[in-house]
Amino acid sequence: GVQITVREEKYSDNNLEVNLKIPVIAGMADTDLQSRLNTLFESSAAERKKAITEQAGEFVEEAARGGFPLRTFQLYSDYRVTCNRNGLLSITCEFYEYTGGAHGMTVRDSYNIDPCTGRQLALKDMFKEGTDYKEIINREIKRQMAADPDKYFTGEEWGFKTISDNQAFYLEDAGTAEDGISPAGNVPGLVVYFDLYEIAPYAAGFPEFKIPWTLFGESVQVLAPSGPAAGTGFSVKLNARPVVFDVSPRLENGYFLVPLRAILEAMGAKVSWYGDTGTAVACLPGATLTVTKGSQYAGINGQGFTMPLAARIEGDRLIVPLEIILQAPGVQPSWDSATQTLSLFLEDIPGYPDLFLDLQRDIQNELERMDRDLFTAAGELARTGLDGEEARRILNELAARYPYVVDACTVDKNGKIVAVEPAAYHEFAGSDISGQEQVGRLWETGRPVISSVFTAVEGFPALDLEWPVFPVSYQQSYHSREDSVFNRQNELNGSVSLLIKPEQFFASFALPELQGQQPEMMVMQKDGYIVYDSDSSQIGRNVFTDPFYQDYTGLPALTRRTVAERAGVGTYTPPEQPIQKQVVKMSVWTTVGLHGTEWRLIINYAVDGASQSGKTAPALEIIPLQALAGNPWKIRVSGLAPGEPVTLVAEQQDGSGIKWESHAVFHAD
Incomplete structure (x- = not known):
């Protein structure tokens, strides 16, 4: 936007x-x-x-x-x-x-x-x-x-x-x-x-x-002068190519309503549907969009987004307001009233591997699964109180659910830990954590938070995910974490927290194989701090300030790009080692996060520096060049990076002078 x-x-x-x-x-x-x-x-x-x-x-x-x-x-x-x-x-x-x-x-x-x-x-x-x-x-x-x-x-x-x-x-x-x-x-x-x-x-x-x-009354028409008449359909183009729908987009109450899957898949997204909850999760470079049928509340990289209308099912398709589509990085809209056409423009990221979106989806899904469980626990603790046998049962079950969670605890309104489970961490009950940044942010806003990496009172680098606990009458006034409205900080009873070991969390995800090799995975805060790296010696370093990286050619500029852009592709060169020849590393990144805290998820893998510098232009091979209608054609495109998108267009003019066109989008293997 x-x-x-x-x-x-x-x-x-x-x-x-x-x-x-x-x-x-x-x-x-x-x-x-x-x-x-x-x-x-x-x-x-x-x-x-x-x-x-x-x-x-x-x-x-x-x-x-x-x-x-x-x-x-x-x-x-x-x-x-x-x-x-x-x-x-x-x-x-x-x-x-x-x-x-x-x-x-x-x-x-x-x-x-x-x-x-x-x-x-x-x-x-x-x-x-x-x-x-x-x-x-x-x-x-x-x-x-x-x-x-x-x-x-x-x-x-x-x-x-x-x-x-x-x-x-x-x-x-x-x-x-x-x-x-x-x-x-x-x-x-x-x-x-x-x-x-x-x-x-x-x-x-x-x-x-x-x-x-x-x-x-009914006299307001803020968008009507520049859009189609209410109830009418319209066509959609993405980068000048028509998007095909089996359920037509239309205008309703001044809003453009579109089928989510058709548009996002045309944009190159991976869309997953979870029928048990009626939720669609769409992954694009730099953004994971989460939309649930019947809800007006969506998620963008774990951050809440209010849509003007609730998502709905029509003809087995999830229909959403255009506003959620426009949250994808780099999407630009344009309306042509003469042709009733909505044009969307999206710049591709050459060389972005399609398989990387699976890793992005899996990590974001797991973050949001923890978040949903913590929201549920906050509602239960509103009824039981922050301490007592029932509260400790809730905390124990919560901590045992995730292998990378060290403990679960409740915190009172003075910032002191009230109850903590499992039993190995009982000694930390009564600890004052009011000075921790994320605790102050929760009390200031009345909203859930997740921290950057900090040293917990338990003595190790950690991430802290916390949800506010309100009085039971207020906690019951909303039915899902998405429709929670937080404007009563003064009524907070306290909070419930999950303490996460980031190294164990990120190490639990399988990496896709790229160019026949296992890439390295890295997770970085936007200040350059390395939260996780496949090479454990890198964890805790800061790419911007640590002298260790001063001999990495191109890395400072690439890191600045990585912080500034939610997704991208670039290269850098590590220093030459005595027993290894110097290699060029390809770096691909995207974004995951929760509640406004974002991390850059990065994979690095070696590429042939010589082939990169002498890279040839893509080539198109068609066999045979001429054939009768109905005979098969063999079409091959070479010279593309793995995962790089390519659009093939076929045009034909018939004997009446009518021009026919077809097109399809592929990703290089």
Whole structure:
């Protein structure tokens, strides 16, 4: 999807301070629109910087002539991305200028954009034609103002009368059910605001009014202007190739609904279906997507993601909102209203072995299996309490279920271990672990956590997976770990923890054979710390800082890429050994994780350096070159790396001038 990063510009001298934070948009399918928006943000900042620089210079000259003291001019800017989902982007930019006087002035501009069409949305575009949206919003603003009338100007000349045709507003995706959601199911927050001094004194800032969508009945149509009519079907292309469906995609309540398997397999994903739970697990380079029928909650590398609509089964296919597909790394959408075609673009990773996705899936599945069991235990401990015979039984069973789990324990609200099992670790009951980073994070957010590697009080490097334990009345208010809502940190009873030995965990997975050899496996934190390596002497080192790696040619740059990108392929060269010739290592990586903590899963294997440097272009061999219809053809492609995808296209024009085409995607063996 669309990503927004920041470009900062900061400097100061004796009479001017400048501190600018300028949004930079990336990932739009329409690169021309993306460039125009980025130019708009940059030019707006440049114009204000130029103007205040000239004013400051003029003031210095006037001060010198008049003999009065200098003052420092200031220009600050910042921005907020209030909505970036469901086909909508809303960015609010603010500039603060101080040129003297009691206070400075702040100017605010909001940009509400449909990234698929490039259209900047006005307030009227939120509603169906003929809707008297102004009157509805005016009434709601006056109702909210009446609750605090002293805050606003009054009277015929200054008091609020009506919103304008170009009324300032922004969209936000942090609303709640109480705010009212759009009948089109789009954005749960519409905020109308006014400039400084427009309807209230300076001290009131920018008066904002949140307008519930429910006030407009069936008149809301946030996405309808740029998409197909509700209930209609549409076609899908991936990298300009049609995607074939046996259940047609369609629009419903403003959302694009698509069969999950057909699109993801066209993207090269490995999709597994678990009928006992009704769950699909799809693995792409850098992302594991988990979706369950009947649930609105999905997982991306073990991190929760709320879909706008629940997944469902239709015609034996799992149907999902397009939003979950767009979470795959590198996917860019584009909508063509003239042809009713949704185009998706995905850049391939040449040389990425298909078999690696099986390892990614197995590790992610096991992490999530532990997580589900710990969620269940948290619910049971809400009823039993954190200590006692029943609580210890739960902990014992939990620890015994996994060979790489050392112990299971409960932790009270003061950060002290209450109960720990098995019996060999009873001595650690009462230990104060409140200073551990993951414990503090759980208490701060009220959400489950998994740590980076740390030294546990038990005395070894470990990973700690923890779930909060709430009072039983609250714990029973949700039915699965995906639909848990954590906003009552002050009601926490404590937490339940699994202490994991990462070396034993990652060593339990079988590696695929590549190019006739057994590759090496490595798991790395994003700070360069090696959590696991097939060569145990590497575990605990840091690729960025350990002198051990200084003679590895190309490794520092490759590691920076590995941290920055969720999946990829690269090479490096270890130092030459006295009894071994120097070899080139191929490095392939992807991402696994839980609750926002990510690790890079890496496999390394030797390749022939000479053949890599002199690699020939892929070659196509067809035997025979001509044949009658119905006779078999032998088609062979050579010169590809193992697992590298290749698309074969056949075209034929018949006697009537009609062009026929077929295509298929293969992966090299």
